[in-house]
Amino acid sequence: MSVNPDIQVERDTATFRSIDVTHMLDGSPEATNQRRIRQKQIGDDPQINRRNIIFMSHEERYEAAIARGLRIEQLKAEHDWDIMDENNAIMWCFSDIAMFVHKVMFIPAIERLGNKEQHDKWLPLAIDHKILGTYAQTELGHGTFLRGLEMEARYDKSTEEFVISTPKHSSMKWWPGSLGHSSSHAVLLATLYIDDQNCGMQPFIVQLRDLNTWKPLPGVEVGGIGPKMALATTDNGFLVLNNVRIPRDQMLMKYAQVSKDGKFTKSGAAKANYSTMMLVRVGIAHSCYFSLAVGATIVTRYSAVRRQGEIKPGAPEVKILDYQTQQLKVIPSIATAYAFHFCKEHLKWYYIETFQQIQQNDFSGLPEIHCVTSGLKAYMSDIATAQLETLRRACGGNGYLLSNGITNTYIQTLALPTVEGENTVLYLQVARYLMKCLKVAATGEAVKGSLSYMNEKIKTPYTSGLVTREDYSNVKKLLKLYQNMTVRLTQKAGDHLNKLHVSGQPKYEAWNNTSVQLVNAAKAYCQTYVLGMNIEGLSTQAVDLPGDALEVIHQLCVFYALHGITEQSGNFLETGCINITELHIIQQEAQEMMAKIRKNAVALVDAFDIPDNLLNSTLGCYDGNAYQHLYDSAKSDPMNQKQVLPAFEKYIKPMLQGKHTSKL
Ligand SMILES: CCCCCCCC/C=C\CCCCCCCC(=O)SCCNC(=O)CCNC(=O)[C@H](O)C(C)(C)COP(=O)(O)OP(=O)(O)OC[C@H]1O[C@@H](n2cnc3c(N)ncnc32)[C@H](O)[C@@H]1OP(=O)(O)O
Numbered sequence: 291m292s293v294n295p296d297i298q299v300e301r302d303t304a305t306f307r308s309i310d311v312t313h314m315l316d317g318s319p320e321a322t323n324q325r326r327i328r329q330k331q332i333g334d335d336p337q338i339n340r341r342n343i344i345f346m347s348h349e350e351r352y353e354a355a356i357a358r359g360l361r362i363e364q365l366k367a368e369h370d371w372d373i374m375d376e377n378n379a380i381m382w383c384f385s386d387i388a389m390f391v392h393k394v395m396f397i398p399a400i401e402r403l404g405n406k407e408q409h410d411k412w413l414p415l416a417i418d419h420k421i422l423g424t425y426a427q428t429e430l431g432h433g434t435f436l437r438g439l440e441m442e443a444r445y446d447k448s449t450e451e452f453v454i455s456t457p458k459h460s461s462m463k464w465w466p467g468s469l470g471h472s473s474s475h476a477v478l479l480a481t482l483y484i485d486d487q488n489c490g491m492q493p494f495i496v497q498l499r500d501l502n503t504w505k506p507l508p509g510v511e512v513g514g515i516g517p518k519m520a521l522a523t524t525d526n527g528f529l530v531l532n533n534v535r536i537p538r539d540q541m542l543m544k545y546a547q548v549s550k551d552g553k554f555t556k557s558g559a560a561k562a563n564y565s566t567m568m569l570v571r572v573g574i575a576h577s578c579y580f581s582l583a584v585g586a587t588i589v590t591r592y593s594a595v596r597r598q599g600e601i602k603p604g605a606p607e608v609k610i611l612d613y614q615t616q617q618l619k620v621i622p623s624i625a626t627a628y629a630f631h632f633c634k635e636h637l638k639w640y641y642i643e644t645f646q647q648i649q650q651n652d653f654s655g656l657p658e659i660h661c662v663t664s665g666l667k668a669y670m671s672d673i674a675t676a677q678l679e680t681l682r683r684a685c686g687g688n689g690y691l692l693s694n695g696i697t698n699t700y701i702q703t704l705a706l707p708t709v710e711g712e713n714t715v716l717y718l719q720v721a722r723y724l725m726k727c728l729k730v731a732a733t734g735e736a737v738k739g740s741l742s743y744m745n746e747k748i749k750t751p752y753t754s755g756l757v758t759r760e761d762y763s764n765v766k767k768l769l770k771l772y773q774n775m776t777v778r779l780t781q782k783a784g785d786h787l788n789k790l791h792v793s794g795q796p797k798y799e800a801w802n803n804t805s806v807q808l809v810n811a812a813k814a815y816c817q818t819y820v821l822g823m824n825i826e827g828l829s830t831q832a833v834d835l836p837g838d839a840l841e842v843i844h845q846l847c848v849f850y851a852l853h854g855i856t857e858q859s860g861n862f863l864e865t866g867c868i869n870i871t872e873l874h875i876i877q878q879e880a881q882e883m884m885a886k887i888r889k890n891a892v893a894l895v896d897a898f899d900i901p902d903n904l905l906n907s908t909l910g911c912y913d914g915n916a917y918q919h920l921y922d923s924a925k926s927d928p929m930n931q932k933q934v935l936p937a938f939e940k941y942i943k944p945m946l947q948g949k950h951t952s953k954l
Pocket residue numbers: 377380381384393394425427428433434435436437467561564565567568570573574577656657660708709710711712715716719722723
């Protein structure tokens with residue numbers, strides 16, 4: 291099929307070469323080649339490719355998802371994949387791998403929470419798939435408030451075993467992925483009691499099913515919790531344990547230990563048992579970039595080939611991408627995807643470094659990284675889901691089809707603001723950190739890390755520093771506005787908190803009565819962080835780009851900063867970081883920048899280099915022949931394979947013949 295001339299012209303008139311930017315996104319030309327080889331291996335594989343899943347039943351899809359998980363293992367062995375190759379393959383189809391949680395939570399939990407003997411015993415079994423596991427933490431009654439977990443593990447000194455039980459309905463496990471039908475074991479989080487003394491939430495390895503028959507073991511009641519909005523194959527389950535006994539060495543004992551005679555000891559940081567969640571929060575941030583890159587690619591390409599209506603009366607119909615309002619739906623998602631790319635790269639290295647320190651028992655970096663990973667998971671998933679919905683609607687009626695590739699991406703991304711810590715709750719964790727840093731700054735001590743900009747006293751009256759027109763495209767000056775806005779919102783929340791406390795409210799009540807402001811400050815901190823990482827990326831990852839490509843990546847960053855101010859103008863104005871005249875100029879600059887980026891929109895999404903067989907989209911194929919692909923997909927619907935469906939004889943015909951009032 292030849293390439294649609296409407297999309298070809300976009301590529302021919304771009305001011306830079308997409309491939310240069312692709313190399314930047316991958317890290318080097320060699321890395322691009324390597325990724326392409328790996329993507330071909332998975333994209334061309336009929337068991338991994340998900341071309342037909344939209345026509346499958348729940349059970350067919352589940353079975354295909356198990357097969358896909360196994361096939362990834364085979365390909366890994368056949369082609370000698372390293373861990374990054376494997377993670378990328380998983381990332382591509384995580385919503386359709388039934389044993390996803392085994393890889394991303396069960397194994398990492400044992401690695402992080404187990405001691406040496408436990409690693410030696412359990413990791414080979416898990417890595418070789420001799421056992422399959424889930425991460426069972428959330429209960430019917432508690433997901434967020436971990437100190438409230440009610441499933442009990444009581445230590446029985448006489449037999450040196452833990453007895454695990456579910457005292458009431460609210461204490462059953464509820465939600466763990468792969469628990470329903472696909473796990474033989476669980477890393478199970480339960481409240482430990484020794485002689486009726488509560489020793490807090492601890493991790494245990496519990497076998498749930500017989501490895502030969504797959505039947506639940508005595509005392510285990512397990513099943514699926516029912517159909518969900520998406521992620522149908524991650525069979526989330528419930529679990530009731532009736533006095534199930536496990537040996538003492540099945541409590542994961544890296545950070546807390548129970549001796550044979552029932553003595554409880556702790557080592558490491560207080561929240562060390564929460565470390566698996568931090569890893570997945572980093573993974574979620576990564577996957578937000580991914581989802582947005584997919585969405586932006588599909589909708590930008592479709593907007594470049596879909597013609598509808600006219601701008602100049604009587605002139606030929608225009609590409610919908612030429613409407614300014616359509617650009618406002620599409621271009622922010624391209625700019626955000628690039629900003630998220632720089633941010634997730636930074637986060638990856640930051641996490642790896644801090645994790646290495648933790649391994650050496652240096653926990654000093656934990657509070658800051660907990661704040662950053664919680665905040666970015668929340669912020670990036672909030673933004674990704676909001677923008678994906680805007681993108682989906684930007685496809686008009688075809689945005690409602692499953693074959694468009696964006697609907698599936700959107701509904702699976704919708705889980706991310708909830709899983710691994712509900713977003714509001716995570717923003718409140720960030721706010722806790724903000725308040726601590728504010729206290730440090732108030733004592734005149736230097737605040738370190740990502741909030742070191744708090745050290746600069748903000749002058750009153752304050753000027754924005756935007757004097758010349760060039761200042762409005764100076765990303766460092768724009769970043770300063772964001773930092774000032776964050777500090778001021780933090781101060782404002784802090785002042786409110788103090789005021790309520792001084793007026794007699796207990797601290798906890800004052801906290802709740804300030805939480806809307808606290809969350810607002812936390813979001814500002816996250817937005818500032820992402821912009822900061824985008825700017826850092828310009829001078830690190832993008833610095834070697836040819837001049838024309840660097841200019842476009844720079845324009846995207848300027849647009850990201852300006853557009854963010856227009857979206858949050860209330861915060862910027864209210865805190866006095868800009869005045870109304872400056873806001874008007876910023877709005878104008880953002881629109882002008884958007885028009886410049888429009889010219890390169892297709893080339894910018896081409897640079898994400900997502901092959902058609904992984905994009906799985908009728909609307910967003912590289913060749914731009916959306917109408918042909920829509921038609922082909924409709925024709926391949928199994929319901930279209932028969933000209934007349936059985937329902938005709940059964941119901942429609944009797945109705946046409948006036949027999950529908952008699953008993954069918
Ligand atoms: C590797 C391959 C990658 C492949 C690709 C991957 C793609 C991924 C894509 C898609 C994934 C989809 C799959 C999803 C799967 C989902 C799984 C689940 O959902 S598992 C359940 C998650 N459950 C939660 O997250 C509960 C949330 N709740 C909590 O975390 C806690 O309850 C919290 C933090 C809200 C409060 O905990 P408190 O009540 O024990 O703590 P307090 O007393 O309030 O104190 C907070 C103190 O603790 C510190 N803290 C809390 N958490 C910490 C942490 N993690 N690390 C360090 N410090 C922490 C704080 O900094 C604070 O410190 P100060 O007291 O201020 O000094």
